[in-house]
Amino acid sequence: MWILTEFAIMATDIAEVIGAAIALYLLFHIPLVIAVFITVLDVLVLLLLTKIGFRKIEAIVVCLILVILFVFVYQVALSNPDWGGVISGLVPNARTFSTGEKIAGMTPLSGALGIIGATVMPHNLYLHSAISQTRKVDHDDEESVAQNVKFSAWDSNIQLTAAFFVNALLLIMGVAVFKTGSVKDPSFFGLYEALSDTSTMSNNILISVAKSGVLSTLFAVALLASGQNSTITGTLTGQVIMEGFVHMKMPLWLRRLVTRLISVIPVLICVMLTSGKSAIDEHTALNNLMNNSQVFLAFALPFSMLPLLMMTDSEEEMGHRFKNSLWVKVLGWFSVVGLTILNLISLPDQILAFFGDHPTATDQTMSNVIAYVLIFAVLALLVWTVVDLHHGNKKLRAQVAQAKLAAEE
DSSP, X not given: OHHHHHHHHHHHHHHHHHHHHHHXXXXXXXXXXXXXXXXXXXXXXXXXXXXXXXXXXXXXXXXXXXXXXHHHHHHHHHHOOOHHHHHHHTSOOGGGGOOSOOBTTBOHHHHHHHHHHHHHOTHHHHHHHHHHTTSOOOTTOHHHHHHHHHHHHHHHHHHHHHHHHHHHHHXXXXXXXXXXXXXXXXXXXXXXXHTTOGXXXXXXXXXXXXXXXXXXXXXXXXXXXXXHHHHHHHHHHHHHHHHHHHOOOOOHHHHHHHHHHHHHHHHHHHHHHTTTSOHHHHHHHHHHHHHHHHHHHHHHHHHHHHHHHHHHHOHHHHHHHHSOOHHHHHHHHHHHHHHHHHHHHHHHHHHHHTTOSSOOHHHHHHHHHHHHHHXXXXXXXXXXXXXXXXXXHHHHHHHHHHHHHHHHO
16 A cells, blocks of 8 residues: 555656646746756755745645635636536536547546546545644643644645635636637647637637736746645655655655656656657647546545545544544445446556557457456455454454453453
């Protein structure tokens, strides 16, 4: 599970590298290969942050989120979307889970899973649990613990809600730009160009603002801020899980450097392999790499949700007052089982996508074999996790019972 969570952090880092490199290219016209290498230098930013304290880091993260939120709210307000269609689009339907059609190289189901992975991110479950332990609390005072749990829950819910709205606003803005079909580049590059191209706009206010270049520049700034925000949270989470799973500690800057150097490799390979092709092909390849990294996050999410759910369901672990209520249990297990099923349904199409746009019958057979082997491995690992946690809970229950007997004697 530690290895899987580390992979999830690296998948997040791949998206950060791509987003930051694109932002540097758009803002300062730095070639993509050089921009990718520049993203490694964010370790210097992290070095500075380690000197100022955890609470100040939290404040910086909040400021970055507010910048991103403000930019997208402003741009969506100017785009004047069909809010009835937006609201109806939030309700899942048969097309949401479709695997038959592809849009910009992804099925609707893969796209939906990517949004889930990008919003929640499995490793952040560990981070929010760790953050709650940094607060001053008297563990012998039940009311003090209850207050800490309440504020931690509010903190997590507010941040996840903000992440949901940021992703939703980005989708709305993307639809407003791409719905006419006149923009052929489905990546961030295409969105940036479209935000300064008045020929695709019908809103007079939007046209006047777009002429100044403010819309496209704000978008690139939000992209860069998003990458830096994820850099901070990803590094802190990596330290938490490394200490928790394997009891190994290393300096934050070294942790950041190692993770970033590994994550840079697939991005550089993607850029170099497509450097001789058209700009749209290069942009689409980067876009697909980033989308697939987010789909992997959704794939890894049940492996973080399951231990958290089982531990918080346990009265021995949490106590009678703090264990999950019935409705949290029901919603939690529904989310884990539902997400796992959707991941397994999507897996064959994800594997087949690696064989190119026009796979042969042999490619399809091979992809199915690989997919079914992975499905078996995933289910086996999930069952092993449940059994192992169940045995651990039984052992803890026996220890609690022995302690009570010893206290009575």
